[in-house]
Each structure stands twice: as structure tokens, then as C-alpha cells.
Amino acid sequence: MKIGELARRAGVAPRLVRYYEQQGLLVADRAPNGYRTYSDDDVERVSRVAGMVRAGIPTRLIKVLLDMEETSTAEAPTCPRTVAEMLAGELVGIEDKIACLTRSRDTIRDVLTRTEQAALLSEAAATSPAGR
Amino acid sequence: MKIGELARRAGVAPRLVRYYEQQGLLVADRAPNGYRTYSDDDVERVSRVAGMVRAGIPTRLIKVLLDMEETSTAEAPTCPRTVAEMLAGELVGIEDKIACLTRSRDTIRDVLTRTEQAALLSEAAATSPAGR
DNA sequence: CTTGACATTGACATCAATGTCAAACTCTAG
DNA sequence: CTAGAGTTTGACATTGATGTCAATGTCAAG
Numbered sequence: 001m002k003i004g005e006l007a008r009r010a011g012v013a014p015r016l017v018r019y020y021e022q023q024g025l026l027v028a029d030r031a032p033n034g035y036r037t038y039s040d041d042d043v044e045r046v047s048r049v050a051g052m053v054r055a056g057i058p059t060r061l062i063k064v065l066l067d068m069e070e071t072s073t074a075e076a077p078t079c080p081r082t083v084a085e086m087l088a089g090e091l092v093g094i095e096d097k098i099a100c101l102t103r104s105r106d107t108i109r110d111v112l113t114r115t116e117q118a119a120l121l122s123e124a125a126a127t128s129p130a131g132r
Numbered sequence: 133m134k135i136g137e138l139a140r141r142a143g144v145a146p147r148l149v150r151y152y153e154q155q156g157l158l159v160a161d162r163a164p165n166g167y168r169t170y171s172d173d174d175v176e177r178v179s180r181v182a183g184m185v186r187a188g189i190p191t192r193l194i195k196v197l198l199d200m201e202e203t204s205t206a207e208a209p210t211c212p213r214t215v216a217e218m219l220a221g222e223l224v225g226i227e228d229k230i231a232c233l234t235r236s237r238d239t240i241r242d243v244l245t246r247t248e249q250a251a252l253l254s255e256a257a258a259t260s261p262a263g264r
Numbered sequence: 265c266t267t268g269a270c271a272t273t274g275a276c277a278t279c280a281a282t283g284t285c286a287a288a289c290t291c292t293a294g
Numbered sequence: 295c296t297a298g299a300g301t302t303t304g305a306c307a308t309t310g311a312t313g314t315c316a317a318t319g320t321c322a323a324g
Binding site: 097109 | 187225232236237243247
């Protein structure tokens with residue numbers, strides 16, 4: 001598929017897909033005419049990247065995370081101590097973010113239930129299967 | 133205390149404290165000479181704001197979240213339907229972020245354990261009591 | 265062949281969050 | 295009194311993620 005369809009399916013602007021590619025988060029095959037061509041898997045990849053960006057993960061870290069996911073199921077060679085330390089550092093950063101977001105989530109849920117608008121809560125749960 | 137100490141204790145730049153105030157996330161008493169003066173509670177508040185910003189929550193939302201936390205323990209009047217809908221929307225956004233971060237966290241943990249650098253994992257756990 | 269929808273690259277604009285610098289003021293220590 | 299550290303406001307720069315626009319190329323439909 002071409003960039004337009006990919007972007008629509010992943011819920012982002014085509015502009016962003018090119019930006020992600022420029023940041024090394026994505027590689028695109030090129031059709032003979034120069035158009036980028038993508039597979040179904042790329043839809044998943046792009047929407048995951050967008051989610052991570054929204055969650056405050058910088059693109060440089062996203063790159064290594066995605067690379068890790070691909071190679072982690074196989075071997076485990078890439079760890080010259082200093083890299084591992086860096087990862088451990090990022091880990092605590094991510095855990096802090098999760099803690100902040102969890103607390104905010106609970107606050108919102110609290111207010112929403114307390115205000116007897118419980119219908120909206122289930123509506124939210126329907127659109128987002130994650131988060132519990 | 134003055135802005136310098138507050139910033140040091142909260143782990144941010146004094147510049148940011150002023151910025152947060154400008155965004156309405158903070159109110160500061162003024163000493164007769166014009167200096168901002170803060171209480172111990174403000175340290176907590178500032179570090180929480182910083183955490184939420186790092187987690188990708190925009191300052192405008194942070195403002196309503198903090199306001200909610202203060203008033204939610206008391207009554208629950210403030211919900212003209214449309215506001216509740218907006219909150220429900222933000223809720224799914226936050227849940228998405230949590231899902232993304234959780235997955236990334238697991239990936240890093242996976243690699244760290246798989247690479248037998250388990251020592252760094254416990255080191256990370258020590259510095260961050262949250263995240264489980 | 266022409267029109268319209270979509271693609272390309274590249275430059276420029278914007279927005280939020282921060283950094284940085286300047287000029288002036290306050291306070292404490294010497 | 296003076297030097298130095300910290301504070302004030304305000305302006306300007308920067309960075310990362312996006313939006314937007316321009317000039318051009320591709321392609322399918324009429």
C-alpha cells in the first residue's frame with residue numbers, strides 16, 4: 001500500500017510517516033516510480049510508534065526499543081555493560097511515567113464515578129481494551 | 133522557601149517553576165521584596181507536575197487534573213455532561229499511554245534479564261518504588 | 265490529452281517545553 | 295561599602311513533533 005492508506009489506517013498524518021522514516025523508525029520500500037510502499041505490518045508499527053510518541057517517549061529511544069523487540073526473541077548479544085546501564089536508566093524513567101499516568105487515570109475515574117456519569121466510563125472501556 | 137530551593141528539591145530548573153506558574157499550575161505567595169515563597173507542599177506539587185509533563189500530559193490537562201484532585205475528596209458538583217465527556221476522552225488517551233509504556237517497560241526488563249545484567253534491574257527497582 | 269487525487273522533496277511555520285541571557289534588585293558575608 | 299549569590303521580569307533561541315505550502319511527478323478515469 002502507499003503512504004496515504006498507511007497513514008489513514010494507522011490514524012496519523014502522512015507527514016508523520018515520512019518524519020518517522022527520517023528518524024530511522026521505519027524503512028520503506030520504493031516502487032519504481034519512487035512512491036513508498038508498505039506492508040500490513042507497517043500499519044501496526046506506525047501506530048505503535050505514534051502511541052509511544054504520545055506517551056512521551058522520544059524518537060531516539062523508540063528506535064532502540066523497536067529494535068530490541070525484534071532481536072530480543074532471538075539471541076541476546078548486544079549488551080556492553082554501558083548500554084545496559086542506559087537501558088536501566090530509561091526503565092526507571094518509564095516506570096515513573098506509568099506511575100504518574102496511573103494516578104491521573106485513577107483521579108479521572110474517581111471523578112467520573114463520583115459524578116454518577118458512570119455510563120461514560122463503560123463507553124471509555126469499550127473503545128480502549130487496554131489499561132487494566 | 134524561595135524558588136531556588138524549591139527547584140532543587142523538586143529536581144527541576146527554576147525557570148520551569150516560573151513557567152508552570154505562568155501556565156496556572158501553581159500560585160506563589162510573594163515576600164515583601166517580591167520574591168516568590170513556597171511551602172513544603174509545593175515541592176510535591178511541582179515534582180508531580182514535572183512528572184506528568186514528562187509522561188506526555190499537556191499542561192492544560194494537568195491543570196484540570198490537579199484541580200480535580202483537590203476538590204474530588206470533597207463534593208462532586210462540577211460536571212455539566214460535556215465536561216464529563218471530555219474527561220472520558222482524556223481517560224482513554226491516558227490508558228493508551230499506559231499500555232504503550234507498560235509494553236516498553238516489559239521489553240526493557242526482558243532484555244535486561246535475558247542479558248544476565250539482572251543486577252541493574254534491582255538497582256532500577258531501588259530508585260523507583262513505583263511501577264508495579 | 266486533461267483533470268484530479270495522491271506522491272515526491274524541501275522549505276518554512278507553529279506549538280509546547282526549556283534553555284539562556286540581560287539588566288536591575290535584594291540580601292548576606294566579608 | 296562591596297562582592298557574590300540568588301531573585302525579578304522580559305526577550306530571544308532551541309528542540310522535538312507537527313502543520314502547511316510550493317513546485318513537481320505519477321497515474322487512473324473521463
